[in-house]
Amino acid sequence: MMPDLGKYADAVLSSYAVSLLLLFGIIGLSLWRNKRVKQQLAEAEMQLSNKN
Amino acid sequence: MDYAATNLACRRGDRTVLAGLSFSVAAGKALILRGANGSGKTTLLRCLAGLTPPVAGSLSFAADDVAYAAHDNGLKAQLRVAETIEFWASIYGATDTAPAVDAFTLSPLMTRHVAALSAGQKRRLSLSRLLLTGRPLWALDEPTVSLDSATVTKFADAVRAHLAQGRAAIIATHIDLGLDAADVLDVSGFKPSVADAQDPFLDGAFT
Amino acid sequence: MDYAATNLACRRGDRTVLAGLSFSVAAGKALILRGANGSGKTTLLRCLAGLTPPVAGSLSFAADDVAYAAHDNGLKAQLRVAETIEFWASIYGATDTAPAVDAFTLSPLMTRHVAALSAGQKRRLSLSRLLLTGRPLWALDEPTVSLDSATVTKFADAVRAHLAQGRAAIIATHIDLGLDAADVLDVSGFKPSVADAQDPFLDGAFT
Amino acid sequence: MSIWRYANPTQFMATTGWMLPLFGVSAAAFVATGLIWGFFFTPDDFRQGSTVKIIYLHVPSALMAINAWLMMLVASLIWLVRRHHVSALAAKAAAPVGLVMTVIALLTGAIWGQPMWGTYWAWDPRLTSFLILFLFYLGYIALWQAIETQDTAADLTSILCLVGSVFALLSRYAVNFWNQGLHQGTSVPVATGGRTVSDVFFIPLAISMIGFGLLFVALVLLRTRTEIRARRLQALLAQSTAVE
Amino acid sequence: MIALLRRDLVLAVRAGGGFGLGLAFFLILCVLVPFGVGPEPALLGRIAPGVLWVGALLACLLSLDRIFQLDFEDGTLDLLATSPLPLEAVASVKAFAHWLTTGLPLVLAAAPLGLLLNLPGAAMPWLVAGLALGTPALSVIGTFGAALTVGLKRGGLLISLLVLPLYMPTLLFGAEAARRGAEGLSPTTPLLLMAGLTAGCIAVMPFATAAALRMNLR
Amino acid sequence: MIALLRRDLVLAVRAGGGFGLGLAFFLILCVLVPFGVGPEPALLGRIAPGVLWVGALLACLLSLDRIFQLDFEDGTLDLLATSPLPLEAVASVKAFAHWLTTGLPLVLAAAPLGLLLNLPGAAMPWLVAGLALGTPALSVIGTFGAALTVGLKRGGLLISLLVLPLYMPTLLFGAEAARRGAEGLSPTTPLLLMAGLTAGCIAVMPFATAAALRMNLR
Numbered sequence A: 001m002m003p004d005l006g007k008y009a010d011a012v013l014s015s016y017a018v019s020l021l022l023l024f025g026i027i028g029l030s031l032w033r034n035k036r037v038k039q040q041l042a043e044a045e046m047q048l049s050n051k052n
Numbered sequence B, C: 001m002d003y004a005a006t007n008l009a010c011r012r013g014d015r016t017v018l019a020g021l022s023f024s025v026a027a028g029k030a031l032i033l034r035g036a037n038g039s040g041k042t043t044l045l046r047c048l049a050g051l052t053p054p055v056a057g058s059l060s061f062a063a064d065d066v067a068y069a070a071h072d073n074g075l076k077a078q079l080r081v082a083e084t085i086e087f088w089a090s091i092y093g094a095t096d097t098a099p100a101v102d103a104f105t106l107s108p109l110m111t112r113h114v115a116a117l118s119a120g121q122k123r124r125l126s127l128s129r130l131l132l133t134g135r136p137l138w139a140l141d142e143p144t145v146s147l148d149s150a151t152v153t154k155f156a157d158a159v160r161a162h163l164a165q166g167r168a169a170i171i172a173t174h175i176d177l178g179l180d181a182a183d184v185l186d187v188s189g190f191k192p193s194v195a196d197a198q199d200p201f202l203d204g205a206f207t
Numbered sequence D: 001m002s003i004w005r006y007a008n009p010t011q012f013m014a015t016t017g018w019m020l021p022l023f024g025v026s027a028a029a030f031v032a033t034g035l036i037w038g039f040f041f042t043p044d045d046f047r048q049g050s051t052v053k054i055i056y057l058h059v060p061s062a063l064m065a066i067n068a069w070l071m072m073l074v075a076s077l078i079w080l081v082r083r084h085h086v087s088a089l090a091a092k093a094a095a096p097v098g099l100v101m102t103v104i105a106l107l108t109g110a111i112w113g114q115p116m117w118g119t120y121w122a123w124d125p126r127l128t129s130f131l132i133l134f135l136f137y138l139g140y141i142a143l144w145q146a147i148e149t150q151d152t153a154a155d156l157t158s159i160l161c162l163v164g165s166v167f168a169l170l171s172r173y174a175v176n177f178w179n180q181g182l183h184q185g186t187s188v189p190v191a192t193g194g195r196t197v198s199d200v201f202f203i204p205l206a207i208s209m210i211g212f213g214l215l216f217v218a219l220v221l222l223r224t225r226t227e228i229r230a231r232r233l234q235a236l237l238a239q240s241t242a243v244e
Numbered sequence E, F: 001m002i003a004l005l006r007r008d009l010v011l012a013v014r015a016g017g018g019f020g021l022g023l024a025f026f027l028i029l030c031v032l033v034p035f036g037v038g039p040e041p042a043l044l045g046r047i048a049p050g051v052l053w054v055g056a057l058l059a060c061l062l063s064l065d066r067i068f069q070l071d072f073e074d075g076t077l078d079l080l081a082t083s084p085l086p087l088e089a090v091a092s093v094k095a096f097a098h099w100l101t102t103g104l105p106l107v108l109a110a111a112p113l114g115l116l117l118n119l120p121g122a123a124m125p126w127l128v129a130g131l132a133l134g135t136p137a138l139s140v141i142g143t144f145g146a147a148l149t150v151g152l153k154r155g156g157l158l159i160s161l162l163v164l165p166l167y168m169p170t171l172l173f174g175a176e177a178a179r180r181g182a183e184g185l186s187p188t189t190p191l192l193l194m195a196g197l198t199a200g201c202i203a204v205m206p207f208a209t210a211a212a213l214r215m216n217l218r
């Protein structure tokens, strides 16, 4: 299954590893922050509607 | 000429602080702004001076008519008193600095560096700029801060002289200046509702 | 315990501003400093707080007994109100910040950044530090600047409570705080003569 | 109904609510197809050996790094001219994504450089201008972070984006003038249609490029939604303390 | 406007800043570099134009944050903004004052300092010409950066981050001109390009600066 | 003391400063130098240790004037001086906070940036070791310089002038260690000397700093 990368295996694998790490990093960060802010907003709206 | 504001709303930072405020100051009159700390006096004055555009409403005068004096003195510690006065005189194209110097008894201090003035002396120097602007509407933010009582009286005299020339003043202050030709406006009464905030993120609802 | 100064002379920059000043404040009493702008109130307070050593004379108390509040607020725009209070609490080892917060009604402002406070709100925050110091002698330089009248009353209450604990206060101010247990000292009467300046270059004569 | 109604936060939230999953899923599909195809099912290049596989990451990310900045430029202009808040927030949301793309392009390029040119880094014009782009992203993000008042932050970053774009172009030109490079020229000139990469490499590369584009859109939509919510949260809190 | 310029210069001189210090910084850098990279004359000569250019840039950067910050903090900027002077004029005057106190001394000092670093004689006139043409752009661009960050305390390093990429073209043209001069090639093209760049900056940037100031004071 | 440290770090981060920016400056410098001196790898490799050291120095310098200046201007320094905290402790904490936000990021970033400048691999560990040992001294000495100039507005360039000569020994030892490393010689002697210097500075300078502060507040 794994293709033979020859003497450049290090370069190819590390570039894939680094890139995927960064991509998943930004995706994860975006999702996490989205969830957190959504929750905070919901709480704030709840509080305000209770107040009025 | 009247200086009027109609249905004004003003913002400070991200917050709409005042809304629905209207007033009119006739020539020769003063308007005293009252209100507890944080009620929006500074916000209003900055708006009148053209520093923050109003969120809503309109003003009957241009920012060029307004001489603004803020909480801060706007003085340079390294300049001498005389140099400071000359600087503002040439910015405003004023030729005669004597009235400004006399109104706040600055002549004994002229050769001092601003750094070596006491708090009240600094305030006096800062206020003297008003007489150099030649502008008809004074917008003053707690001008009497750290002035002693004799100087407060002198300051009130300067305001009266200004008004007597058919000009006007809007003054935020917590003390009584003893101006007879003064209306009082309490800004606490103009708290905005959420709808006044004019913020597209507060229209409609989403979660 | 009495807080006394004997024959004090104080310097500001290169200038000896006060000389021959003596006073004594009993526990539970306040001393109000009066004097025109530039008469030396700030100079005296800085000397009491240990920032400038006296040119002559002596103090019956240590700088560690003094909680000093200056003209400037000493606030950081980037910190929140709560963070500011916590910071000073831990510097002074105070465990309970509630009295400080309550005395100046800061609780609605706790989550705000200092940058987004009005002038009077900043002053209130700055004064709240006094209650965290736990020090017996308050040395306050025009503490009521830019406070509205309701807050001035609250502040006077705080001073009274402090005095009621058998402590003392020295307050420079141009307004009337309505403290009954207060003596008044006018610093204008202590102008130094040339001999008082204690400057070796003014002794003897040479040309 | 003009297109500008999407610049209203409520409208934007409603519309993107169902668009976002669509973009997300298709981005995942395209990126996965492109990269798996490229990594497992393409032959080695006769000169570059297996390192040619890096191209499926390097070129799409480089492309998106530039496009992200262009998108920010357009959004900034819209904010400055028409003052549509969503557009300012979209620019804010895009910057970190663009930054990540730039970093990926730089890192994969550097890793590729070692076997090809014998060095991780050379002061080649294209590489250099990418490094400058990286700095622009950093500055832009730092300025957003540093300013409290949201509208002011939007205004100032927009101006920075505008001025920065002009100077980025200028330095691209100046850099060329300064050093002739090692880096190969564009081999996918879309305008002329001719290309020097053979189909075996090109098809997965194209899929990957589309995938990165979709991924960018999906991320920007998601992050813009977050920014809008954060903004509403802030406005609610601010106004409730002002009104009370 | 002249009053503002005079005031800024007086302040620069009084505050222990002024002409002397930009220069002193430049001198110190030129002393540091040989310590850092070692004393071989040939090596120093090669890197001299670059070092002098980088030094000019850093001397500018070091002083940028003060252009508006002090005026902002003590409230003078509010007063200037409400004065009859248009903010564009304020921006230009500030940039000009900055150039007079930082750029001009560097231009004058470059020749003797070049000697210190073994700069080849052929490169000298082109280096000086480049600095003379380029430093005004540095001041104008830097003033823009200062206007962007004026509200922020401790903006010092943030300015550097924002402004340095904007300095890149000027630096490239300037160093290129000096290098071509050293190698006996004609440096007119980069110099002309740089002159164009500087002229453009002087014409356009004050408007961006004034806009940024207005937004920050709001 | 920990409260003060925490406050300083929070302020550094909030004000758009903090860890990132010292680093960004360093990065920018490493980008500038090749532009200035030209792109040849061999040349760059030779001057790399010197450039990185000079860069570390400048990154420190750029941020020095803010150590006390802001606290002085808004009156906090008066309040700190009358607080139970001894001024010596204030001085140490300020220096430590400065190192955390400026020196530490530089140490961490030196290796990757060395790559950018073609720094020979053999020199790398010694360069990093030198920076790790030397940057604390830079912060402590810089804090002293900041205390000397605290009363003066626009002290920025004056500080540089005062502090740079004091930085000289650190720079010399550091660059020497990196160069010896690059040439395969043993760099322990300069490193040991530098460690001694740093230890001495950390022990003694806070007293000088506190004394300078006291005089300036008087």
Ligand code: HEM
Pocket (backbone or CB within 6 Å): D055, D058, D059, D062, D063, D105, D106, D107, D108, D109, D110, D111, D112, D113, D114, D116, D117, D126, D127, D128, D130, D131, D183, D184, D185, D186, D187, D188
């Ligand atoms: C850090 C170093 C590098 C950077 C910043 C970089 C940057 C870029 C950029 C900006 C593009 C342009 C994409 C476009 O115009 O469509 C590109 C394309 C490309 N790069 Fe790099 N590159 C780097 C190193 C390398 C290396 C070492 C190689 C291999 C020898 C390489 C091979 C390519 C190829 C084959 C393309 C596609 C060209 C095309 O088809 O348009 N790059 N790179």
Ligand SMILES: Nc1ncnc2c1ncn2[C@@H]1O[C@H](COP(=O)(O)OP(=O)(O)OP(=O)(O)O)[C@@H](O)[C@H]1O
Pocket (backbone or CB within 6 Å): B012, B013, B014, B015, B017, B035, B036, B037, B038, B039, B040, B041, B042, B043, B044, C115, C116, C117, C118, C119, C120, C121, C146, C148
């Ligand atoms: N930069 C700012 N950002 C956000 N809100 C602010 C800002 N400055 C002030 N505020 C808030 O706006 C409101 C109005 O402030 P303003 O300074 O106008 O009050 P003021 O009437 O002048 O009070 P004072 O008598 O204390 O000077 C206050 O609640 C204050 O907390």
Ligand SMILES: Nc1ncnc2c1ncn2[C@@H]1O[C@H](COP(=O)(O)OP(=O)(O)OP(=O)(O)O)[C@@H](O)[C@H]1O
Pocket (backbone or CB within 6 Å): B115, B116, B117, B118, B119, B120, B121, B146, B148, C012, C013, C014, C015, C017, C035, C036, C037, C038, C039, C040, C041, C042, C043, C044
């Ligand atoms: N840094 C300084 N150097 C030299 N002289 C100074 C300095 N600061 C103030 N002075 C002078 O010292 C005198 C006393 O000043 P001080 O600040 O103590 O007055 P004050 O009573 O507090 O006045 P105010 O009511 O205005 O605050 C004044 O004449 C002032 O001009």
Ligand SMILES: [Mg+2]
Pocket (backbone or CB within 6 Å): B041, B042, B043, B071, B141, C118, C119, C120
């Ligand atoms: Mg106010």
Ligand SMILES: [Mg+2]
Pocket (backbone or CB within 6 Å): B118, B119, B120, C041, C042, C043, C071, C141
């Ligand atoms: Mg005083």
